[in-house]
Structure formats: structure tokens, C-alpha cells
Amino acid sequence: MLGAIVGMLGFSVLAGLLVTVMVTPALAVTGLTASTSIKVFEDLPSYIEIGQQGERTRIFAKQGGQDVQIATIFDQNREQVGWDQVSQYAKDALTSGEDRRFYEHGGVDVQSVVRAAIGNLSSGGIESGASTLTMQLVKNIFIQQCYQDGDSEEQTMGDCIEAAQEQSFDRKLREMRLAIQMEKKYSKDEILLAYLNIAGFGGTTYGIEAAAQRYYNTTAANLTIAQAASLIGIVQEPGARNLAVPENYPANQQRRDQILTRMLEDEKITQEEYDAAIATPVDATTVVVNDPKSGCLYAHDYAKFWCDYVQRVLKLDPSLSMLGEVGAERDQNLRLGGYDIYTSLNLDLQTVAQDTVQRRAPNTETRMPLGAASTSMEVGTGWIVTMAENKIYDNTPAAETDPTRSSVNFNTDFDYGGSGGFQTGSTFKPLTLLAWLKAGHGLNEVVDGTRKLRQQSAFTNSCNGGYGGAPWDIKNDSGTGRMSVLNATIDSVNNAFIEMALKLDMCDISKIGNSLGIHSANGDPIHDEVPSFMLGLGNDNVAPLTMAAAYATIANNGTYCAPRAITRIVSPAGEELGEQPLQCRPSEIDAEVAAAGMYAMERAFNGYGADPNDGTPMFGKTGSTTKFHQTWVMGSSTKVTTATWVGNIKGQTPTTRFGYAQTRHQVARPILAAINDVYGGDALPKPPQRLMTGNSITVPDGLLGLSPEAAQRAIEAADLAFELAGEIDSDQPAGTVAATDPAPGTGVSAGTTIRVSISNGAQVKVPDVVSGNPSPRSARTALEASGFTNISEACVVQEPHERVVSVNPAPGTPVSKDTPLVLGVGKPNC
Structure with missing residues (x-):
């Protein structure tokens, strides 16, 4: 009984306040004076806006030169519509069913407040809240704000929603105050439309348009009378009356019929229309449920991993400042959604890439944890055009027990896809090559590629003070002996590159790698704590996208451009927000060093397994780790760079054991051919002579x-x-x-x-027996003294007569002692 008295007193106070505010003639439901009523009411918050509600974000890619939608992302399945996009039946069903005096009151229905007070007195609690549509809209706006804000240090989202729906006099009073102010700011039609767009219709379905699509496969504009009444029948109790499950059909039909009766009473429909609508069953013959497909699991079959990557870029990339600061502001905006996100993915090329990867590196392989990935990006722009892997995207718990499925994107860093990266093998060798060239050495310089035991302390590293540890011995997979640096690159001779590194500062090698954007998939810079890092055998596990960006830097004449995916963002209001910015910077190599590097790697790539041999000038490098645990192919034209990896997702099973050591070539070749067919490529630049000879x-x-x-x-x-x-x-x-x-x-x-x-x-120089023109006898004696035995004379018309004027071979010529020597003796005639 005490609760009923409090309820009566509370609503009596509210009624008195409202009567006072609305300048109703002296009506005293309580002992509160008019001045006190006004003071209490005016002190409540009075500002609220309808604002933008959460909507679907759509993601697009390119196919056949056109933008095509590949995914829909939403926390709330809502598509906001305008006044003319909603059936009049839905508008009438809402006012008849929820607020019959909507177009008469000023936000609060005083009659309903008084009636609610009496009802609550008899029940002993708050059972009737006298809420108008405007008040319900206010409550829904507060609930939506909870969704948009998410969890915070102050309160969780759940606590926020609970507070927004709390059955209390304070909340009711606040809603009334804000409803009155809202009616002053917005027209009735604006408020009604806002309610239709914000209301929940069960699960994640919000707004009349999404509800029409989900339950009837139609639009809000085309709803029939029966359909409109059924949808409006959901809003009071979405959980019990939504049409997603047949069990709710009877409850929905009961409420629908009540609304239809009110519409008839309010003369919103004719008797004939009523009879037809009331005779329409709510069952499987009339309900057409289309479950909303949100998230990357339901994205385009060839773009699920891409969808996941794009979502992470939207969330984490600081350059997308148009979406707000990374963190709470960005998260709130993305939860609100409603964006159209256009991306650089080329679905035509992506189809080739994904089909090839999954065919050549089957995800059904059970003998080893086989993984494969390939990604391609444009040179000079950073636009990513393909991103494929051999797994089927699945971010549900089912993927944990199904080896064909995964949510880990092998192409990206951990933050952008969950991968830890992979050892790169000899695809790291160009770092040493570029450092060699930058130091002024040449491709034709010769190094010793013979396998040797080397002390780690022999390597210089000015970054960390040098190395210690056990002697380092590594074998060559091919080649040995002395060879030019060019041939060492072509044959990928380990020990030749080690000899090159011994003549360099290892710090310079790691600096070049870092400047090309190379980093571990966990975000760390290159680990140069051991010399083996320069052969890709150290502690650097790198993502294919990172390697693609590094080689694209070489193709771009030494200018690094960060990978990017978002070509255009359109706001929920239709405003063009721009693209993911182009972020380029000089690397540690200049255009001439890059040209010499390309010259060497062109010869390393041409004619080998991944070369499509289609006439497009290309350069690249293969890489493999010990026992081919991880294998790579890097291939680039002047237009597009592609990184392909095949190997162990975890563990160290030799890929040779099951015939996958050369699969990288089989994956890369058709992808490169398809890309070249679209992009082509220019002739590679020629290196300067100084970087040939050094x-x-x-x-x-x-x-x-x-x-x-x-x-x-x-x-x-x-x-x-x-x-x-x-x-x-x-x-x-x-x-x-x-x-x-x-x-x-x-x-x-x-x-x-x-x-x-x-x-x-065995040789003696012919003595000078010509100077001074000695006699033939004296000359012969001198020659014999030097050991010559085959001496003859020949007549030469020349003065002085009877003197030696020549000897053949000439003086100073090294010859053997039995070489015939001919003395030329001067004569007046011969």
C-alpha cells in the first residue's frame, strides 16, 4: 500500500508540474504550488537532438571497372529513410497503436499522465508510464547513445541501457521535460519519422526500413496494411513479437489485430481494408524472413579476408582522421556506421589470386600445417589490388577444429590480421646487395663464395657494438668459389653474400631494410642482433604485405609508399570524406642504387619458375629457409609488386617432404601473368657504369x-x-x-x-749490340757471351758500312737462347 501511495504522489506531482508548465487553468492534483512546480521542472535538462542513428556500413571493391558491394557491417541493422519512403499505413499504425493523440499534445499527454497515476495507485507500482511517442523517442535516443558510447571507465554499455530504461519517476520526469523541448524544436512529422527510424524491431534490426526488408523482403514504402500493423506491433515487445521465429507469430498477430482495430476506429482505414488485413494470417505464408548478413563472414566469397583487413584499417589507421581519433572517438563513429567504404581491391585479379592459391596449396592438406598467401600492391601509389590465402575465412569457434578455416590473415601484420609473419630466407639478400651498391661497390666486383667457418666477431655493426658467439658456418644451396656479385645474386650464393657483408657495416644493412618499411609482424624493427638476419634466417618474421611494400620501394626508384586500401569514404550524410592518404618518403637508397638492384634481380628472376615470360620487364627474388620450411617468391614490374609465401603456419615440417617446395612458383606465375595483362610494365632503368664496375x-x-x-x-x-x-x-x-x-x-x-x-x-733479353755501331765480330761476341748460339748476318743498305746497324729481335726483347738472331750489317749495296 505504501508503494501505491508513493506512486500516486509521484505521478500526482508530475501531473501538477505538467499542468503548470502548459498553463492549464488552476488544477491542483497535489499541494505543490505553481511556482515550485515550474522551478523543479525548469531545472531538468532540456536539450536533446534526434541526431544520426546507427546504420549499415557498406564496403565496396572494383570489378570490371565498376564499384561492387562486397560486405555489409553493422552493430544495428538500420537503413534510415525519409518521410516519403515510408508507407502511410506504417505512420497511421504507429499513431493509432502507440499514441492516438500524438498530433494533439505538446510532447506529454496530460490525460494519460493522470490516468497512469490512478492505475499505478491501484497496482502499487509503476505499470503505466503514460509515454507518448515523443517520450519514447527520447528514451530510444538515450539507449542509442549507450550503444554508440560503448563501455567506458564510468559504466558498461549494459548499465547505461539499464539506466535509460529504469522505471523511475526521475527518468519519467526527464523524458517529459525533453519531450516538451523536442516538440518545440522539431515538427510532428520529423518526430514520427525519427521514431520509425530509431525503434527496435527485434535482435539487431532497427528502423522500419530494415524491418520491412528482414521480415517481408520489401521496403517501408511498399508495406501493406497488415504488414505495417505487424511491424508496429513489434516495437513494444521486440523479443516476444518479432517475426524472426514462428513461436512469436501468435503474439504478433494478437497485437497486430489490436492496432488494426484502432486504425479502423480512428478512420485511418476503411472497413473493407480492415476486413482484408484482419483476415491475413501471420504465418509462414506471409512472413518472408531474410536474416541480416553482417560482418566479414558473410562478405563476398573472394573478399572475406580483405573485409577483415579493411575493418582493422578503419579502426587503427591514424591517417584516417576523418573518422575521428583512434580510440574511443573512432570506435564510436564506426559503431554508429552508415559509411560507404570504397577500396582498392580488384575482384577480377583477386579471383585469379585466390583460386590459384587455394588450388596449389590446398587447405585440405592434413600431413602438415600448410599455409599460403599472396598479395599485390601498386608501385608508387601503395594501393593493394589483391590479398589472397589458402584458408577459408571463418571467425567463429568452429574454425578452431577445422583446419580448412581460419580468421588469421597470413598477408598482414598481427594487428591487422592476427598473423605472426614468417621467416623470409633469401628475399632478405637484396638488403645486403643494396647496402653494397650504396657503399660504392659494383655488380662486377668479385667475392669468394666458398663455404668457410667465420667468426661472428669479424662482422662490423656500429648500431649495437658488434657480435660474439660461436663461429658461423652456413652451406651454399648452389654455387661456390669466386664469382661476381651479379652472379652471386643470380645464383643466390649464401657465402658470397656473407663475404659482401664482411666488407660492410651490418648496421647499414638493417637501416636500409627499415627504410624500405621492413619490420616484424609484431611491429618490431629488423632484429640485427645476429649476423644471420641478412640471409633472412634471424628473428624477423615478416608479413607478405610488408615485403611487397619493400620491393615496391625498389621499383619506385627508392621511394617508399605505405600500403593502403581505402580509396574513398562517404559519410552517412553523403559527404565525401576523402581517401586513405598517400604516405611516401625517401628510403636509404637512391634511384641509381635501386636501378642497379633491379638490374641484378631482373637476371635472378628471368627464366626462373615464377617468371610468366609474357614480355613484361620484371625483377624479383626467391627465398627459402632451412629445409624449405618457409618459401617465398617476390616479383615486380614497374607497376605492381607481388609477394607470395608458401610454408608452415606453425612448426617446421620440410615442405619438400610433401612436394610443396616449388609450389610458390606455381602460385606466383599465374597471378603475375594476370596482373601484367592488366597493368603491363615499363623497361627497367639501366644502372650507371660506376655501379657495374664499382x-x-x-x-x-x-x-x-x-x-x-x-x-x-x-x-x-x-x-x-x-x-x-x-x-x-x-x-x-x-x-x-x-x-x-x-x-x-x-x-x-x-x-x-x-x-x-x-x-x-729460360729467356734472356737481347743485348744492345746496335748502339755505337760495333763491328759484326764484336756484336757476335757480345751475343755469344749472353748465350745465344744461332747468329747470322744480313746485308742492309745503310751507313756506316761494315758496321752493325740492327738486330732482330730488337735489343731488350726477351727470347730463348736458341732463338735465331740476325745482325744487320751496313753495305753500299747488296
Whole structure:
């Protein structure tokens, strides 16, 4: 009884306040004075706006040059419509069913307040709230604000919604105050339409348009009388009366029929219309349920992982400032939704990529945890055009027990898809190559690719002070011995690249990698704590998209452009908000270094497994880790760069064991061919000569006559290679250097092999028996003294007569002692 008295007193106070505010003649339901009533009421909040409600966000991709929708994302399935887009039957059903005096009161129906007070007195609690449509709209706006704000430090979303629906006099009074102010700001039609757009119709379905689509496969504009009444019948009790489940049909029909009766009483419909509508059953013959498809699980079959990536970009990318600051503001705006998001994905190319990946690396493979991914991005723009993997997208718990399914995007960093990345193998070697070129070395310089045991302390790293640890020994998969850097790149010779790194600062190698955008999938920069990082065998697990951006930097002449996906954003109000900004910056390599790198990698790529051989100039690099646990192919034209990975999702099962070691080529080739067919490509730039030859080194002078050991020290000190070429006849002392190839004083590339010939002492220089024109006898004596035995004379018409005027071979010529020598003797005639 006490509760009834309080209820009577509370609503009596409300009635008195409202009567006072509305300047109704002196009516005292309580002892409250008019001035007190006005003061209490005026102190309540009075500002509220209808505002934008949560809607569907749509995601688009390109297909055949046209924008096509690939996904719908929403927290609330709502599509806001205008006044002319709603059937008059729905408007009439709402006013007749929920607020018959809607067009008469000023936001609060005083008659209903008094009647509610009497009803609550008899019940002992708050059972009737006398809510008008305007008051219900106010309550729904508060509830929607809870959805938009989400959980906060102050309160959870659930607590917020509970407070907005609390059955209390304070809430009722607030709703009344705001309803009155709303009626002053908005027209009746605006309020009615706002209610139709905001009301809940069961589950995640909100608004009359989404309800019409979900339950009747029609639009709000085309609702029949029976359909309109059934939908309005849901709003009081969405859980019990929505049409998603047949169990609710009887309750819905009962409420529908009540609304239809009121519409007839209010003369909104004729008797004939009433009879037809009331005879329409609410059952499977009239209800056509279309369950709303929200989220990436229901996206286009070829764009589910892309949808997931785009959602994460929208949430996390700071450059999308038009969506608000990353964090609470961004999250709220995205929950509100209503955006149209246009993306760079090319569905035609994506279809080729996904079909190829899933065909060549089947997700049904059970002998090993086989994964595969391929992603392509435009050079110079950063636009991602394909993103495919071999798994079927599934973000439900069912994926945990189904090896064919996953929600992890193998192409991206952890924050953008959940992947931890993969070891890159020899696709990291270009970092050393580029550092080599940047240091002024050339592609024709020669290094020793022989397998050797090397001390880690021999490597320089000015970033972290150097290395320690056990000696490092790594085998070559192909090639050995001395070779040019160009050939070392073509054959991917491990030890040749290690020799290159020994002549560089490892810090410079990691700096180049970082400047190309390379980082671990967890966001860390390149880990250069061990020398093996430069062969992609260290602690860096990298995403394919990251590697694509790195190689695209080389193709872009050394300018890095971050990958991007969002080509256009349209706000819920239809405003063009722009695109994901182009973010480019110079890297540590210039255009000439990039050109030389492309020159080498063009020869490493052409004619090999992934090359589509379609005439498009391309460069690239393969990579594999120990026992082919992870395998890669990088391929790029001047237009598009593609990264392809095939390997272990987890663990270290050799892909060779099950025939997948070369699958990367089978995946990459048709994808590259399809891309080249669309984009083509320009000729790759030519490198400058200085980066072909590198730092020119002169073969040392003074080598002739040195011992082989002394000559070797002099040659190697000049950063050249020494090689014995055997003995030759020479006038140099036996056992000393007789000749070099190239000769002393010649300019060559660093590392060039100098072939050294050793004298056998079998030659003597022809003495000078011409100077002074000695007699033939004196000349013969001098030659014999030098060991020559085959000496003859020949007549030469020349003065002085009877004197030696020439010798053949000429003086100073090294010849063997049995070489025929001819003395030319001057005569007046012959």
C-alpha cells in the first residue's frame, strides 16, 4: 500500500508540474504550488537532438571497372529513410497503436499522465508510464547513445541501457521535460519519422526500413496494411513479437489485430481494408524472413579476408582522421556506421589470386600445417589490388577444429590480421646487395663464395657494438668459389653474400631494410642482433604485405609508399570524406642504387619458375629457409609488386617432404601473368657504369721480379684476388713473377682475380749490340757471351758500312737462347 501511495504522489506531482508548465487553468492534483512546480521542472535538462542513428556500413571493391558491394557491417541493422519512403499505413499504425493523440499534445499527454497515476495507485507500482511517442523517442535516443558510447571507465554499455530504461519517476520526469523541448524544436512529422527510424524491431534490426526488408523482403514504402500493423506491433515487445521465429507469430498477430482495430476506429482505414488485413494470417505464408548478413563472414566469397583487413584499417589507421581519433572517438563513429567504404581491391585479379592459391596449396592438406598467401600492391601509389590465402575465412569457434578455416590473415601484420609473419630466407639478400651498391661497390666486383667457418666477431655493426658467439658456418644451396656479385645474386650464393657483408657495416644493412618499411609482424624493427638476419634466417618474421611494400620501394626508384586500401569514404550524410592518404618518403637508397638492384634481380628472376615470360620487364627474388620450411617468391614490374609465401603456419615440417617446395612458383606465375595483362610494365632503368664496375682499383706496379708470396701480398692488399697461372718463359729470374693478367697499371673492379705467371728463367733479353755501331765480330761476341748460339748476318743498305746497324729481335726483347738472331750489317749495296 505504501508503494501505491508513493506512486500516486509521484505521478500526482508530475501531473501538477505538467499542468503548470502548459498553463492549464488552476488544477491542483497535489499541494505543490505553481511556482515550485515550474522551478523543479525548469531545472531538468532540456536539450536533446534526434541526431544520426546507427546504420549499415557498406564496403565496396572494383570489378570490371565498376564499384561492387562486397560486405555489409553493422552493430544495428538500420537503413534510415525519409518521410516519403515510408508507407502511410506504417505512420497511421504507429499513431493509432502507440499514441492516438500524438498530433494533439505538446510532447506529454496530460490525460494519460493522470490516468497512469490512478492505475499505478491501484497496482502499487509503476505499470503505466503514460509515454507518448515523443517520450519514447527520447528514451530510444538515450539507449542509442549507450550503444554508440560503448563501455567506458564510468559504466558498461549494459548499465547505461539499464539506466535509460529504469522505471523511475526521475527518468519519467526527464523524458517529459525533453519531450516538451523536442516538440518545440522539431515538427510532428520529423518526430514520427525519427521514431520509425530509431525503434527496435527485434535482435539487431532497427528502423522500419530494415524491418520491412528482414521480415517481408520489401521496403517501408511498399508495406501493406497488415504488414505495417505487424511491424508496429513489434516495437513494444521486440523479443516476444518479432517475426524472426514462428513461436512469436501468435503474439504478433494478437497485437497486430489490436492496432488494426484502432486504425479502423480512428478512420485511418476503411472497413473493407480492415476486413482484408484482419483476415491475413501471420504465418509462414506471409512472413518472408531474410536474416541480416553482417560482418566479414558473410562478405563476398573472394573478399572475406580483405573485409577483415579493411575493418582493422578503419579502426587503427591514424591517417584516417576523418573518422575521428583512434580510440574511443573512432570506435564510436564506426559503431554508429552508415559509411560507404570504397577500396582498392580488384575482384577480377583477386579471383585469379585466390583460386590459384587455394588450388596449389590446398587447405585440405592434413600431413602438415600448410599455409599460403599472396598479395599485390601498386608501385608508387601503395594501393593493394589483391590479398589472397589458402584458408577459408571463418571467425567463429568452429574454425578452431577445422583446419580448412581460419580468421588469421597470413598477408598482414598481427594487428591487422592476427598473423605472426614468417621467416623470409633469401628475399632478405637484396638488403645486403643494396647496402653494397650504396657503399660504392659494383655488380662486377668479385667475392669468394666458398663455404668457410667465420667468426661472428669479424662482422662490423656500429648500431649495437658488434657480435660474439660461436663461429658461423652456413652451406651454399648452389654455387661456390669466386664469382661476381651479379652472379652471386643470380645464383643466390649464401657465402658470397656473407663475404659482401664482411666488407660492410651490418648496421647499414638493417637501416636500409627499415627504410624500405621492413619490420616484424609484431611491429618490431629488423632484429640485427645476429649476423644471420641478412640471409633472412634471424628473428624477423615478416608479413607478405610488408615485403611487397619493400620491393615496391625498389621499383619506385627508392621511394617508399605505405600500403593502403581505402580509396574513398562517404559519410552517412553523403559527404565525401576523402581517401586513405598517400604516405611516401625517401628510403636509404637512391634511384641509381635501386636501378642497379633491379638490374641484378631482373637476371635472378628471368627464366626462373615464377617468371610468366609474357614480355613484361620484371625483377624479383626467391627465398627459402632451412629445409624449405618457409618459401617465398617476390616479383615486380614497374607497376605492381607481388609477394607470395608458401610454408608452415606453425612448426617446421620440410615442405619438400610433401612436394610443396616449388609450389610458390606455381602460385606466383599465374597471378603475375594476370596482373601484367592488366597493368603491363615499363623497361627497367639501366644502372650507371660506376655501379657495374664499382670502385676501380689499379693492378699494382712493381710486381715483376717479385716472389709469388710477395706478389700475392701486394695484390690482396689492393682488394684483388691472387691466382697462380703456372710457369712461362721469361727473362725474369727463375721462380719470380714474369707477367700478370691484367697487366700492372690496369684499372679493374674490386675483387678481380689477377692471374700471375712465374718465370722459368729460360729467356734472356737481347743485348744492345746496335748502339755505337760495333763491328759484326764484336756484336757476335757480345751475343755469344749472353748465350745465344744461332747468329747470322744480313746485308742492309745503310751507313756506316761494315758496321752493325740492327738486330732482330730488337735489343731488350726477351727470347730463348736458341732463338735465331740476325745482325744487320751496313753495305753500299747488296
